[in-house]
Amino acid sequence: MKFDMESKRLTFTKLNERDWDLFRSIHTNPGLMQHIRTLRSEEAIRNAFEKELDPWSLESSHWLTWIIREKTSSKQVGLISICSCKRAKRIAEVGFILLEAYQGKGYATEAVKCVIKFAVDAFSFERFIAVCSEEHLASRRVLEKVGMMLDEIVPENTEINGRLVNDCFYSLEIAVKN
Ligand SMILES: CC(C)(COP(=O)(O)OP(=O)(O)OC[C@H]1O[C@@H](n2cnc3c(N)ncnc32)[C@H](O)[C@@H]1OP(=O)(O)O)[C@@H](O)C(=O)NCCC(=O)NCCS
DSSP, rough: OOOEESSSSSEEEEOGGHHHHHHHHHHHOOHHHHHTOOOOOHHHHHHHHHHHHOOOTTTTOOEEEEOOOOHHHHOEEEEEEEEEGGGGGEEEOOOOOOOOGGGGGSSHHHHHHHHHHHHHHHHOOOOOEEEETTOOHHHHHHHHHTEEEEEEEEEHHHHHHHHTEEEEEEEEOOOOOO
C-alpha cells in the first residue's frame, strides 16, 4: 500500500529508520511537548519510534506517522499521525506536531485536512477524534478549522509535568457515501 501523499505546499512520507533524529529532537523538545506529555527517556522514545516503523494496517494498534516536508525547501516541517482506535467503528485519532520555524503558516491545518482525506479514501474511516489540552489554543483552532466539533471538556484529565490539565475532546463525522 502506498502511504506517500502531497497537499498544495507539503509532502508526506511514511516514517522510516532515517527519521530517528527528527523524531527524537521533537520528542525531547520541552517547548513542543509542553501541551502533549511529560518528556520521556530517550529509551522510551526509541521504543515508540520502532513501534511506529512497523508496517501499518487497519488492524494495527500503533500510530501511522508521516514526516511532513515543505515542497519549496524540501525541509522537514514536523510529524502527523493517525491511530485506528475503534476499528469496528472506523474511528481514527489524529495527532500532529510542527517545528517552531514552520508554525503560523497554516501548515498544520493543511496537513490535517490532507491526512483525513487520505484516511477516508484509503481506509474508509467514518469518524476522527482528537484530544488536546483546553489551554492549547493553537491546536484547538487547527481542529476547529478542519471542521472538528468540541464534544467534551474533561477536567484534570492528563498530567503533564506534574500538573493536571483539562482535555478537550474533538470529533469529525464523515458523511458516508452510498
Ligand atoms: C498546534 C500546532 C500544530 C499549530 O500548527 P500551525 O501550523 O501553526 O497551525 P495553523 O497555522 O494551521 O493554525 C494555527 C491557528 O491557531 C491560531 N493561534 C496560534 N496561536 C494561538 C494562540 N496562542 N491563541 C489563539 N489562537 C492561536 C492561529 O492564529 C491560527 O488560526 P487562524 O488561521 O484562524 O489565524 C503547532 O503549534 C505545534 O505543533 N505545537 C506543538 C505540538 C503540539 O502541541 N501539537 C498539537 C497536539 S494536540
